[in-house]
Amino acid sequence: MxxxxxxxxxxxxxxxxxxxxxxxxxxxxxxxxxxxxxxxxxxxxxxxxxxxxxxxxxxxxxxxxxxxxxxxxxxxxxxxxxxxxxxxxxxxxxxxxxxxxxxxxxxxxxxxxxxxxxxxxxxxxxTGNRNTTGVYLLGNYTFDHNRQELRHEKELIRLSLREADLLKMLAAKPNMITHRKNILLEIWGDDNFFNGRNMDVYISKLRKYLQHDDSVQLVNVRGLGYKLVY
The missing domain is CATH 3.40.50.2300 (Response regulator)
Incomplete structure (x- = not known):
């Protein structure tokens, strides 16, 4: 091996x-x-x-x-x-x-x-082990989780591994709340304060990436978590 x-x-x-x-x-x-x-x-x-x-x-x-x-x-x-x-x-x-x-x-x-x-x-x-189940249409964007790519006619954004995982978790539940604690435990493995601040940075980066289409919104649901509306 x-x-x-x-x-x-x-x-x-x-x-x-x-x-x-x-x-x-x-x-x-x-x-x-x-x-x-x-x-x-x-x-x-x-x-x-x-x-x-x-x-x-x-x-x-x-x-x-x-x-x-x-x-x-x-x-x-x-x-x-x-x-x-x-x-x-x-x-x-x-x-x-x-x-x-x-x-x-x-x-x-x-x-x-x-x-x-x-x-x-x-x-x-x-290693090329990809399939179409990781592809999401988000308004005018195409998000390919396996390739870690977010495509728009104006640009191609190459996502980091954690950015792609976070966007996938939100995209898999369109217009529904994904709780902060669930995100932290699933992606960061711990819901401590520093990881929470870490996640907030990634949420801000994803919002910036999605700015070319006003119909796609990453919404903060105060006290609960986030939802991706598209």
């Missing part, structure tokens, strides 16, 4: 060693870089299936690295590692295109679980 290729970009040598050894014991093929410059070089040569990237690093920080990756690759799942606790740092990181984040210190078991959850969604699409 082909091993999953994982790019680990982390400048803390001891932490990186523990993470690398643990993931290798769980069947991953690891490429480790110690800063953002080296991380970009490894990304280009290694072509990983998933990336774990620290935010604060010398020479080039993780946010800048993810911006470079997302300029050429919208699909590969990315998890941020951060020692910062401020909500704004997490949100800024996610706005660059990361799919998830973990605050240090973290559980290696939880890290592996989150990696596997993201890979379950990303690998079928990457």
């Amino acid at each position: 082909k091993k999953i290729k994982l790019l680990l970009v982390e400048d803390e040598v001891i932490l990186a060693g523990v993470v690398k050894e643990t993931l290798e014991m769980n069947g991953f093929h690891i490429s480790h870089a110690i800063n953002g410059v080296q991380g970009w070089e490894h990304y280009l040569s290694f072509r990983p299936d998933v990336c774990i990237i620290d935010i604060m690093m010398p020479r080039k920080d993780g946010i800048s690295l993810v911006k470079d990756i997302r300029a050429v690759d919208e699909q590969t799942p990315i998890i941020f590692l951060t020692a910062k606790s401020e909500t704004t740092d997490v949100i800024n990181g996610l706005q660059t295109g990361a799919d998830d984040y973990m605050k240090k210190p973290f559980s290696l078991e939880e890290l592996i679980l989150r990696i596997k959850t993201l890979l379950k969604r990303s690998l079928p699409a990457a």
Whole structure:
């Protein structure tokens, strides 16, 4: 069976060693870089299936690295590692295109679980295992969940994995409320405060993507959740 290729970009040598050894014991093929410059070089040569990237690093920080990756690759799942606790740092990181984040210190078991959850969604699409059941007509938009694409005559939007999953969850229940807690548990795995703020960022991004058709509205139902009206 082909091993999953994982790019680990982390400048803390001891932490990186523990993470690398643990993931290798769980069947991953690891490429480790110690800063953002080296991380970009490894990304280009290694072509990983998933990336774990620290935010604060010398020479080039993780946010800048993810911006470079997302300029050429919208699909590969990315998890941020951060020692910062401020909500704004997490949100800024996610706005660059990361799919998830973990605050240090973290559980290696939880890290592996989150990696596997993201890979379950990303690998079928990457290997061509697609079908028409993931296609939705949203007003003048065509949303293909498997391809992670939102098409309009004015533009083609390539969605991140989490953006596509969130839009699919809403599109599957047109004009009906999808509760916040259900979204958080289904897509983020936890309905804590930080994940809630994370979800709000993604909702704002989806609204921006859908701005070309006034008949499509992503409505906030106060105290309950969201519904996609189209």
